Amino acid sequence: MKNVFARNNLFYVLVVGSCLLVMWWIYHQGTGLEIQKINGSAPAVLTQESFSINHVWKDLGNNATHDLSRLMIQIIVIIAASRVFAYIFNKIRQPAVIGEILAGILLGPSLLGLHFPGVSNFLFPPESLQNLQFLSQIGLVLFMFIIGMELDLSVLRKKAHSAVIVSHASIIFPFVLGMGLAYFLYLEFANEGVDFLSFSLFLGIAMSITAFPVLARILQERGWTRTPLGSMVITCAAADDVTAWCILALVITLIKAGVATGAIFTILLSVGYLSLMIFVIRPFLRKIGNIYISKENLNKNVIGFIFIVLLFSSLLTEVIGIHALFGAFVAGACMPQNINFKKVLSEKIEDISLVLLLPLFFVFTGLRTEIGLLNSWHHWGIAAVVIAVATAGKFVGSAVAARFTGQNWKDSLIIGVLMNTRGLMELIVLNIGFDLGILSREIFTIMVIMALFTTFMAGPVLELIEYVSRRRSNGRAASSGNAFYNILISFGPPRMGATLLKLAEKLVYREKATATVSALHLTADPEVSPQEALLFEKEGFQPIRKAANDLQVRLHSIYKLTDDIDNEIIRTCSAGSYDLLLVGGARSLFTENIMGGKVGQILHSAKCDVGILVDKGINDIGRVLGFYTGAGGRLWTETVQRIAADPQVSISLVNISDGSSELPFAGVPNISWEEHRKIDKDFLDKFDVLVIEYPYWTSLAKAKTYWLTYCPSVFIVKEQH
Numbered sequence: 001m002k003n004v005f006a007r008n009n010l011f012y013v014l015v016v017g018s019c020l021l022v023m024w025w026i027y028h029q030g031t032g033l034e035i036q037k038i039n040g041s042a043p044a045v046l047t048q049e050s051f052s053i054n055h056v057w058k059d060l061g062n063n064a065t066h067d068l069s070r071l072m073i074q075i076i077v078i079i080a081a082s083r084v085f086a087y088i089f090n091k092i093r094q095p096a097v098i099g100e101i102l103a104g105i106l107l108g109p110s111l112l113g114l115h116f117p118g119v120s121n122f123l124f125p126p127e128s129l130q131n132l133q134f135l136s137q138i139g140l141v142l143f144m145f146i147i148g149m150e151l152d153l154s155v156l157r158k159k160a161h162s163a164v165i166v167s168h169a170s171i172i173f174p175f176v177l178g179m180g181l182a183y184f185l186y187l188e189f190a191n192e193g194v195d196f197l198s199f200s201l202f203l204g205i206a207m208s209i210t211a212f213p214v215l216a217r218i219l220q221e222r223g224w225t226r227t228p229l230g231s232m233v234i235t236c237a238a239a240d241d242v243t244a245w246c247i248l249a250l251v252i253t254l255i256k257a258g259v260a261t262g263a264i265f266t267i268l269l270s271v272g273y274l275s276l277m278i279f280v281i282r283p284f285l286r287k288i289g290n291i292y293i294s295k296e297n298l299n300k301n302v303i304g305f306i307f308i309v310l311l312f313s314s315l316l317t318e319v320i321g322i323h324a325l326f327g328a329f330v331a332g333a334c335m336p337q338n339i340n341f342k343k344v345l346s347e348k349i350e351d352i353s354l355v356l357l358l359p360l361f362f363v364f365t366g367l368r369t370e371i372g373l374l375n376s377w378h379h380w381g382i383a384a385v386v387i388a389v390a391t392a393g394k395f396v397g398s399a400v401a402a403r404f405t406g407q408n409w410k411d412s413l414i415i416g417v418l419m420n421t422r423g424l425m426e427l428i429v430l431n432i433g434f435d436l437g438i439l440s441r442e443i444f445t446i447m448v449i450m451a452l453f454t455t456f457m458a459g460p461v462l463e464l465i466e467y468v469s470r471r472r473s474n475g476r477a478a479s480s481g482n483a484f485y486n487i488l489i490s491f492g493p494p495r496m497g498a499t500l501l502k503l504a505e506k507l508v509y510r511e512k513a514t515a516t517v518s519a520l521h522l523t524a525d526p527e528v529s530p531q532e533a534l535l536f537e538k539e540g541f542q543p544i545r546k547a548a549n550d551l552q553v554r555l556h557s558i559y560k561l562t563d564d565i566d567n568e569i570i571r572t573c574s575a576g577s578y579d580l581l582l583v584g585g586a587r588s589l590f591t592e593n594i595m596g597g598k599v600g601q602i603l604h605s606a607k608c609d610v611g612i613l614v615d616k617g618i619n620d621i622g623r624v625l626g627f628y629t630g631a632g633g634r635l636w637t638e639t640v641q642r643i644a645a646d647p648q649v650s651i652s653l654v655n656i657s658d659g660s661s662e663l664p665f666a667g668v669p670n671i672s673w674e675e676h677r678k679i680d681k682d683f684l685d686k687f688d689v690l691v692i693e694y695p696y697w698t699s700l701a702k703a704k705t706y707w708l709t710y711c712p713s714v715f716i717v718k719e720q721h
Helices: 002-037 053-064 067-091 096-106 117-123 126-150 153-158 160-189 196-208 212-221 228-257 260-291 300-320 324-333 339-368 377-404 409-419 423-435 441-456 458-480 494-507 530-551 565-575 597-605 634-644 694-703 706-710
Strands: 487-491 516-523 554-561 580-585 609-614 623-628 650-655 671-674 689-693 713-718
Touching (some): 096 339, 096 423, 160 228, 196 228, 212 409, 212 554, 228 423, 300 324, 339 423, 377 441, 554 565, 634 713
Parallel strands (some): 623 650, 689 713
Antiparallel strands (some): 609 713
8 A cells, every 4th residue: 555655656746847847948948939039139138027015906906997807896795785685674574675775775876975985986987887787687687587477377367357457446546646746747857858748658657566576575474375365466466567567668669669650560569579479489388388397307408498588588579669678577477387397497597686686786776866866855845745646546546446346445455555565666667767868867766765665665554454453353352252262383394284283183172163273384585486485385284284184173374484483473473363372392302492592582472372392203192191280370271171172082190289289170081190100211101292381391301300301292381471
């Protein structure tokens, strides 16, 4: 072995050394060529600059200002700022897009350019903005493609009647108000050479837009996606998107054509384009979706073809004159409705578009937004009027139409609030208007502020509606004497959901015919796509739904997206007025901090009683063990009584009290007492579940009681006073 090692080292030294000698010889011979290069004159004296740290810094500075270097610096700053602000706004239960838009505005002349002009000029010099614009446009094309894919046209057809009424009312009301507002703003805010029709039409469409992706994420975060209300709102927003983008394309056509004959020609070309996409491209894509349905066989050739369709569609609409974004939207809507196909495709596009390219659009918009232009009470008064008109038109139009189609007032108001969100979609429309020269910088800035305000207000107003509705519901329940035992199960791993439901079924055994158990499953990422969310929801609830069917328990599922899991569980528990919250615990019983982390936060803050199940593999709950401490624990006593309602369950209780109080459960046939029983492995092996009060369990865990190792699954109950 040593001989092989020495031989290898010798070979290495000889080869490297020989090559270095050859390189030196070539260099030595090459210096003679320098003399011939200067036509036989005397050898030039080659001078080299002496080393200087200033020269090094100068070279580094020059390298940093190269186009590619500057672009990479810009992207790093933009992504970092967008992620930080998105995280902050997620924490305060606001859509991440608000934080990303705000990050773009703060990096623009409104803050960075105003207070740190040197830094702003280094990061975003005017000559570099064209690169940002081109990249941001690519990001927008990919984003609009994803938005088109998120539309479920089958749902749109099923609920077309009511949805179209609400959607079109939510467009026509603010559109009319926007045109009316344009009458008062035209002289002051329209650019030179812009006719009133163009200005009023664009103000109308800017007032009418709804942010479909923001709306969809609010529904997911609140667990409304699968509710009738959620289906109605999604359908309305889908119809709104389709209608609004068609109107926008028509408005762009009229503005660019200038004359009626040119507009008619563009409209005819647009009809031909839509016919090609709907009747030729879409059926072909449907066949592809039926073949390539998984990540395994969705190869690069298919992905390449999809991108060709996307770019070809965008190119056609750009050439026709109705903007490339409309083509991307239509291409997405033509994609196969197969959910697996859409999920795999969106996974390949979303990260690069939403995380890398789309924030460039926010900053590019921020560079156009100058809050300092609103330098008088007059300007801010106009901004307030614009916000009021936009909110009144969208909110009132949607809510009244929803109420007219049969929705109750609560759902109608919620629909109005959600349809009033504008977010990123509004910025896209505003930037198109700015690029066409229709919107001045002042009105552009005012409309950006309106987009932020209407999106930001959605969360607080929804909370207010829910609060008022909850107060009324609680009042009605109290007056009617409703005594249902409401249980909320919160689970992470899907298997744990089914296990917790087995326990919940015992706790509602007496009311099983009428009781409904609620199950909450959370995805710890508020920004996953709707396709991913649907799959996560389906996979997460599959075991518990099967268990509910087997146990004949009515189950109400709640699915939400959040990165604040423990607080979201607490909020959901409080909002539903539950009597008991069931969660799973998986740490070692000998760890003193078993109730730390998320479980500890829940125990500390939950407004209802809490039960923690430490599962060691429950197959059936037939044999139950309990410790009676004599402390008069209401929840422990109630839990044992409820489990005992099932005659198939046998319960053994160990009396560890001081003996001064009378033992409860006298005469209950399936409850027996184990007097002076030694607790050891042989005894504990007889049971499926141990029911124990939180204070007593805590004392056992701190004392590191030896037999805890042999415990069956443990159900720890804690009263919340």
